[in-house]
Amino acid sequence: MRGRGLRVAAGLYVALVFVFLYLPIGVLVLFSFNTSRLNAVWTGFTLDWYRELWHDIAIWSAASNSLIVGIASALISTVIGTMAAFALHRYSFPGKAAFEAFLQLPIVIPEIVMGVSLLAFFVLIEMPLGLHTVTIAHVAFNISFVTVVVRARLYAFDFTLEEAAMDLGANRWQTFWRVTLPLIAPGVAAGFLIALTLSLDDFIIAFFTAGVGSTTLPIQVYSMMRFGVTPKVNALSTLILAVVIAIGVLGQFGLRGKKEEPVPQEPAG
Numbered sequence: 001m002r003g004r005g006l007r008v009a010a011g012l013y014v015a016l017v018f019v020f021l022y023l024p025i026g027v028l029v030l031f032s033f034n035t036s037r038l039n040a041v042w043t044g045f046t047l048d049w050y051r052e053l054w055h056d057i058a059i060w061s062a063a064s065n066s067l068i069v070g071i072a073s074a075l076i077s078t079v080i081g082t083m084a085a086f087a088l089h090r091y092s093f094p095g096k097a098a099f100e101a102f103l104q105l106p107i108v109i110p111e112i113v114m115g116v117s118l119l120a121f122f123v124l125i126e127m128p129l130g131l132h133t134v135t136i137a138h139v140a141f142n143i144s145f146v147t148v149v150v151r152a153r154l155y156a157f158d159f160t161l162e163e164a165a166m167d168l169g170a171n172r173w174q175t176f177w178r179v180t181l182p183l184i185a186p187g188v189a190a191g192f193l194i195a196l197t198l199s200l201d202d203f204i205i206a207f208f209t210a211g212v213g214s215t216t217l218p219i220q221v222y223s224m225m226r227f228g229v230t231p232k233v234n235a236l237s238t239l240i241l242a243v244v245i246a247i248g249v250l251g252q253f254g255l256r257g258k259k260e261e262p263v264p265q266e267p268a269g
Helices: 004-033 048-054 058-090 094-101 112-125 129-156 161-169 172-201 204-208 217-225 231-260
Strands: none
Touching: 004 048, 004 129, 004 231, 048 112, 048 231, 058 094, 058 217, 112 129, 112 161, 112 204, 129 172, 161 172, 204 217, 217 231
């Protein structure tokens, strides 16, 4: 009887957690179809806010800027972060502890400190602000996250597989591309996705390092909210949510398809 009560209490707790997490998202999606400009009272169903969003050039320009910065910074961060993870995991060199400590600083320092310091740096070297400075800034803090994720994957990697590949005649590059990289690919992909998400979501650092004509989507949404939150912001958030869910569902189907792919059997002698 006591065990049943504990299971009921645990189920109720989990249900409350899900309600706390997802009820606000559900309300946001619901009010994106509201006829009223006020997100307080439901007055009727409409798609007008999606039509206005479709014709809002400023939002789509900001979204394209965010995608350019996000993809570019994620790719650069993934390459540099993966190399840093290999260097820290495989080799011992003078100053390794200091290098590792400095590499992890962007994870722990406040974003406003990093944004102000990067702005001061760009002013010091007289670099005009634009998409390139936002990309550099995002690379600066994304490298740390990629390094941590890839290094965690390397802890479970069996390096004797590399030795076996080289014993069979593969050189170091062939071993890396055909053995090491495919086996650590989940960690590298996770680092890339984390870097992309952090870049698309960043507001503070982009606010300090963006110039004229390089407004990213979070900055654009903030400027819209200063004049009052309209259902157009809800519509934009709903579309982003739909894209994220679609990517997650497609990724799950892709992984399931790989798991269920039959292994070819050799013909019997």
